[in-house]
Amino acid sequence: MLLRIKQQGLDIVPRILIVKRLLPDAVGATCNQRLEKVYGTEHSHILRVPFRTKKGILRKWISRIEVWPYLETFTEVRLSFMLILSSHTGNWRRIIGSSKPFSHCRFMHSKKLIFLVCIFLQCTIAHALEKTKYPNSDIYWKNFEEKYHFSCQFTAYLYAMNHTDFIILVHSRRLLEARTLLDSVRSLLISSLFVPPCWHHIHT
Template sequence: AIVLPPWVALAIRPTPGVWQYIKVNVHTFVVEDLTVSKYLHFKEQLVDGSANGNFVLELDFEPFNASFPRPTLSNSIGNGAEFLNRHLSATLFHDDNENMHPLLEFLKLHCLPRHRMPNLNMMMLNDKIQNLNALRHALRKAEEYLDTLPSETLYAEFEHEFREIGLEPGWGDTAEHVLEMIRILLDLLEAPNPYNLEKFLGRVPRVFNVVILSPHGYFAQDNVLGYPDTGGQVVYILDQVRALENEMIHRIKQQGLDITPRILIITRLLPDAVGTTCSERVEKVHGTEYSDILRVPFRTENGIVRQWISRFEVWPYLETYTEDVANEITKELRCKPDLIIGNYSDGNIVASLLADKLGVTQCTIAHALEKTKYPNSDLYWKELEDKYHFSCQFTADLIAMNHTDFIITSTFQEIAGRYTYIHTCIYI
């Protein structure tokens, strides 16, 4: 609640993900509905009065395509992929061939490997497939042929026959797995539905190189826990990287591809970090085969910044850091990554800058952001500015969270709070 006599403004959440805003005159008991903008303006008057008038900066982060739907039901929260699949299956795949073309273009886009694949020139489709009729014809011929083979037959044994009809590696490692994927696609072309769309897209080989950004703190595997700005996020990322590598290896192998995945954790190089590995450029992640910590130093016009810097003080360095990281990634991977993941505010804004620069899909991790740790910090940030520089941090969060392609969280509560409870405040 916000109290500005004689008005009291209320933010009401009847159900997770649904908010209503009203203000009540305590003298006359008149109730008025408020838009989000008017509610926020009312809230800001607690600090700024009415000095800003009509000259308030507003940023519109609505979807670029105005026809794109927005989830309105609470049960859509945390199920973004499922919501998108329902939308795509309903709109892209109509009852005419024109609406099927995005699926064909998607497959053609992913048929040209961008990575270190000396024995693989194309994936999924080759130049013999130029239209939907050709794709359907090739899939039906492949289905008929695979029905004659034992299910455990390796892809290499019928690779030549597939290439002749326009199909390349990436459909599966055995006749059984290839036939499953081909039938899923045939079903999609015949009668699309969200379930088959999710299954098919989940099998298309797309992610081979991943970059995870976590610049602040002492990021290493030994002798760093307890250091400033170093704790749970290090353990969290290392655990996730091990699990991610195992999943990538499994999926790549199951799709019949001989490709080595790579995961790079990008953090800050600390030349003066005595007793740790934070001064080493590259460190292998324990328990993995293809994952490394790659450290890049902060830099100014005067040279490398050698000492540790608090996570609240990193903001002046991040744009130059992004440029340096882009160069280091290119050297290490010799190609663009397929996915860039940001962690915490500094990692998320660097991920946004990097994804924009390289034209790569971005993911942000909405975890342990400072705004939720300091009650009313969005309103009274100026009182904390000298120590925490929240003007920079909250702006970085705002940009990164709206620039990203998708956001991941550990729990439903991180997105929308509990079903029966959410933190409440009274502003006076």
């Protein structure tokens, strides 16, 4: 990336911060490190923030399906760390959410940054669409609500998608089938986020 930027005549140094959850009790991995440099890079780091409860830090790993109660405090702590880092590296210009939970964090994060007069682009990566993973989850979502919390997941994804500047699609097959990029986005959103009677798509 640095070489391509230089070849294009740009005099900038990109800095990438990957925010993940901290797992204090992790063994045999680096998930228990607060800050880690990305291997083979010069200006990319991983910042890990723990999930918190009223009793303190959540030390164990939990499925992404169960992370929703912790996202608000996670976002608050993450924002504090990022603001501290930005005082040394400059403001963040792009914020990317790579899954439904963290797309929702990006959405909550952006609302707070707007009040701080930070100018940035927001992005959502459309790859964790539950209908493609769990067949008929849109029709029978109530049957799986207790285990998978589909109503919460679909709602959060709708919020994230409607508060983003651009969407990265990783469904290459659907992208090729669609006549235009807009058709592809509509296909993904309508087919994957049609959840009666939780949500009903009435206008494109």
